[in-house]
Amino acid sequence: MTTITSPYGITPARVLRSEWHKLWTLRSTWSTIVPAVVLVLGVGVLMGSTYTSDGGDSDVDTVVLTLFGSQLGGVCLAVLGILVTAGEYSTGLARATFTAVPGRLPVLWAKAAVLGATVFALCLTTNLTTFLTAQVFLDDTDQAAALGDDGVLGALAGNAAGLTLLSLLALGLGAALRSVPGALGAFIGGVLVLPEVIGMLPYDAVDTALRYFPTQAAGVLGSATPLPDAPSAGAALLALVLWTAAALALPALLLRRRDV
Template identity: 70%
Template sequence: MTIPAPSPYRITAVRVLHSEWHKFRSLRSTWVTLLSASALVLGTGVTMGATYTPGGGDADIDTVVLVLVLYGTLLGQLCITVLGILVTAGEYSTGLIRASLIAVPGRVPVLWAKAAVFTAAAFTSLFATALLTFLAAQLLLRGTDQKAGLTDPGILGAIAGNSAGITLLGLIALGLGALLRSVPGSIGAFIGGVLVLPEVLGMLPYDAVESALAYFPTQAAGALGSATPFPGAAAAGPALLALCLWAAVSLGAAAVLLRRRDA
């Protein structure tokens, strides 16, 4: 009886990352959603800069919020969260997840690799888009009361915080996709639980509820993307910590169930 030679290939974190990066960049949906998010943020930001009227209703708005967050980013955020869901739930819909888990019997490294690849790609794309949008809009806002530069206090931090906030929202969606294993179900859960539920809770006349809502995902992400603090919003540090904890809970629950359930 011939004993087969041991395989020269070992499962390593780098190889799992490389595999997930290859899958991520080879899907058309990846580029469609990333480019859609960039186009929405850039297009809305430039439009706001081109149509801004000094002394109008937008004169007292934070310049970073005006061109990046309040309008275009809200639309781009939806694209990024859908992408996060597709990264995990999309594999269950096609059945590719079975091959991934057979190749990596430990299972959990697959989830961490997906999260790492998504985080790097989403943050890089969002930060580059936000930076370009800010600079393009400022060319149009030159000479107005909304003129600002990257070296002004809080500007670069708000641009980076905006990108980090949306990326972390996408990670929460990625975890939901792994938990529910359904693209439509995960999108519905994200819209209902992350976007709609805080608005419903905000109608309750309790100070404790209002204080807690400042640390819910979308509210915390909004606080990160402003050069000047909103009234009643969380500070940037606690808001970032809250978002990281929400993402950790989502991914942690997904990791536990990934080990316990069949593919």
């Protein structure tokens, strides 16, 4: 008896290609990416065009000033991360996806890889464009800077890395909770609001711990100059990677235990 081997077996490359196709054919992708880019670029140009050397902001880091809009753009990218996973459960597409890829975990890793590569490339390109455009207006001020200045290029890339890891953290929350509203509430409440609430506690240990929370760590990565009382860029990156790894490990474990 001759055994016929199907040429359409499941491979990592095919799962990646499938997730890439799904990401770019969803309207929600464009409705989150476009506002993220517009917010970062628009706020950067606004900050640059309205800045004056005698305005009292000379001590603000140049990269932080020009990329101030990334705080809002990052929320849009977090929503995208949640929709990539939780959105499939709300539409029922997840059942078809896991039927096609019974191993399940390759789907999660492919989603993370596709989203991570997309967000990092998008953010880095947007950051470079925003910085260079804002510098056209800042050229004659005390915030004038160039890509070759100490820490500038690293901060632009660090900001992109921070936003990428935060979007992957959101992806993990979406995959674990399987609910768009639930994951969005968990991200806003746990990642954005909770550190501000905990920061009101009058304990030194709390202040130290808060420096390694996701958004605080991402802020360190996006600064060209060391922030006072903040961890090093390496420590902040490690903390953010560990937060993201934990957020992805939970749905990976649940995928092994749940029926769908």
